[in-house]
Amino acid sequence: MRVLNAQGQTLLKQVKWCDSFGSKLRGLMFRRSIAAGEGLMLVEEHAGIAATAIHMFFVPFDIAALWLDDDLRIVHKTLAKAWRPYYASPRPARYVLEGPPQLLQQVAIGEQLHVEE
Numbered sequence: 001m002r003v004l005n006a007q008g009q010t011l012l013k014q015v016k017w018c019d020s021f022g023s024k025l026r027g028l029m030f031r032r033s034i035a036a037g038e039g040l041m042l043v044e045e046h047a048g049i050a051a052t053a054i055h056m057f058f059v060p061f062d063i064a065a066l067w068l069d070d071d072l073r074i075v076h077k078t079l080a081k082a083w084r085p086y087y088a089s090p091r092p093a094r095y096v097l098e099g100p101p102q103l104l105q106q107v108a109i110g111e112q113l114h115v116e117e
Contacts, residue, residue, distance in 0.1 A: 001015050001017060001041075001115055001116060001117050002014075002015065002115070002116045003015050003039065003041070003097065003113055003114070003115055004113065004114045004115075004116065005106065005107065005111065005113060005114075006111055006112055006113070006114075008114075010037075011099075011103060011106055011107065011113070012037055012038065012039040012097075012099050012103070013037045013038075014035075014037055014038045014039070015038070015039040015040065015041050015097075015099075015115075016039070016040050016041070017041050017043065018040055018041060018042050018043060019043040024042050024043075027040060027042065027054070027059070027098065028040065028059045028063065028098060029057070029058040029059055030058055031059070031061075032060065032061070033061050034061065034063060034098075034099065034100050035100070036100050036102070037100075038099065038100070039097055039098055039099035039100075039103070040097070040098045040099075041095055041096075041097050041098075041115070042054070042095065042096040042097075042098065043094070043095055044093075044094050044095070046094065047069060047070055047092040047093055047094040048092050048093070048094075049088055049089060049090070049091070049092055049093070050088070052067055052088065052089060052092075052093045052094070052095075052096050053086060053087065053088035054080065054086075054087050054088075054096055054098070055084070055085055055086060055087075056080050056081060056082055056083055056084045056085070056087070057083065057085065058083075059080075059082055059083070060082050060083070061082055062079055062080065062081050062082055062101050063079075063080050063098050063099065063100065063101060064077065064078075064079060064080070064097075064098070064099045064100060064101050064102070064103035064104045065077065065078050065079075065080040065087055065096060065097070065098055066096070066097040066098075066099075066103070066107065066113075067089035067091070067093035067095070067096055068093055068094065068095040068096070068097060068113065069091075069092070069093055069094060069095075070094050071112060072095065072112055072113045072114065072115065073110060073111070073112045073113075074107055074108065074109050074110060074111050074112075074113065075089055075091040075092070075093050075109070076089035076090060076091060076093065076109065077104055077107065077109060078104075079101055079104060080098075097113070
């Protein structure tokens with residue numbers, strides 16, 4: 001699937017939808033890198049803070065982490081550093097979009113993203 005910004009421009013062209021416990025737990029662990037245009041969308045059943053917290057254990061590279069609400073509006077974003085134990089949004093989120101670090105410069109807090117199959 002693809003993720004687009006509010007203007008319809010493609011931000012990430014190859015995004016894996018992760019809604020099972022195993023796919024969310026695995027995330028980007030044990031990979032060597034993430035390609036430009038690639039990402040993961042971690043999906044929870046309900047918006048929250050604790051459920052959308054992420055870790056960077058066994059992820060040897062930095063990533064952009066975007067927390068999105070039920071409407072795919074960005075509520076928080078950060079550069080998640082390799083091997084750090086904990087990142088969470090201060091506001092409830094339902095989705096966490098993980099991608100290459102340059103994604104952070106392409107989006108703003110409050111921006112609504114779109115997903116296409």
